[in-house]
Amino acid sequence: MTISSFKKLKGIEKISAITAYDALFAGIFDGEVDVILVGDSLSMSFGGNDDTIPISLEAMIYHTKAVRKVTKKSLLIADMPFGSYPNINLGLKNAIKMYKQSGADAIKLEVNESKITLLKELINNGIAVMAHIGLMPQFYRHDGVYKIKGKDEAENQSLLDLALQLEEIGCFGLLIEGTKSDIATKITKNLKIPTIGIGSGSGTDGQILVWSDAFGFFNKFTPKFVRKYLDGESILKEAIKKYNADVKNITFPNENESY
Template sequence: MSKKLDVWRRYKAEGRKLSLVTAYDYAFAHLAAQAGLDGLLVGDSLAMVVQGQTDTVGVDLHTMCYHTAMVARAAGDCLVFADLPLGSYEGSPTQAWESSVALLKAGADVVKLEGGAEMVDSVAFCAQRGINVCAHLGLTPQRVRQWGRFRRAGKTADEAAQLEADAARLAQAGAAFLLLEAVPQELAARITRNSPVPVIGIGAGPDTDAQVLVLHDVLGLSERTPRFARAFMQGAEIVTDALRNYADAVRLGHFPPDAGATD
């Protein structure tokens, strides 16, 4: 795993970009690893894209460990990030440590938690005990019910200054990575330039060290794709056509073939 981390650090130093997608099971993790991606994120977004929930709030630690184990088995050279779900880390540094250990035992290389200055003590506690932590700043989806909607962060001067200060404090506390979601491009670029650790962006412009997208958005499988995402294939149409062709073949008696024809 240290080799995987070394690649990320070297790429940042060399200005080379890295790519991640979310992954929730063995099959898609295996395909992503074969495609040469640099990282896989077992995101609590599985609540929305796999379970059909309206936000990420309903996922628990057991579920995250279950999906992390599947992804880790197929990850190959990909660095495996896993989300700490809401309620599993905010109570104390000890709680964050215990939940992080559960994800590491499931196969994660890095654990991700949401929050700024209020998470500094937990990041430091975990980092001092050998946990690779990714600190998630900007739009933090676990707090969507507090805000009432998903919204961009860092749009005002005060918000931008707070994000920059939080990023610096978290890196100083021992965070191995930062993730910036839905923040202005110039702000993300500035934080990336000043950060001693790799910065991952989603909806934060092209200047971060790495980019992550939800797998279902990349494959065109999502019912609604965020404005900052891009579908690199029309997967929903392809899959629907395949299933429709299968159903038609069954109804018309074209599948399965006659048993005698396969002997």
């Protein structure tokens, strides 16, 4: 999947996307979905933190490089973490570092109107950019809560205006998170570039889930928009209990498993 083929999916078929943070799972997901995102959500599901803010640029590059090694078919996008793009100079420097060192096909940034000039600079320097609008997890501590967006007309118009600006400056796609489905659908219909939704209804051009949510490995809390396709935690716990019992009972290894 390339940026060009990704954009051509709009209006033709829905786009599927999933997160991955290592070569093992990325190798399983590659080619089964259109997009693999190395999300800063790894701060929570991989790093055990309460939000996405602690993850560093170096950690994001490290994990993206691991995913890149086995991702051959899906489009690979990497998140720019909190604090890595506070202004144009630092944002450009860090985005170039991420783009060069990680091997990602594109980067994703959580943005509002104040980041338009920065995004222009990134795009003008040859960096493929997906913009993330709506609910932005990097603003969690600032807002004090995960706030669903698009609850009034003024906010709806602001989101639509921002989306149109992002398309105009050259973003190849948008991720719309935690936004009321009617405005997410309206934004999608008004753009020529694809939108990927998470917690924003079915009217977007595609959907993304965090892999550990979708497959039942992260159970601290389950957002309303998550559908679990596997009870991964229970399955793995049963397997590890069986392994432990086999070791204790000296039934593992047997003769066929020994040299």
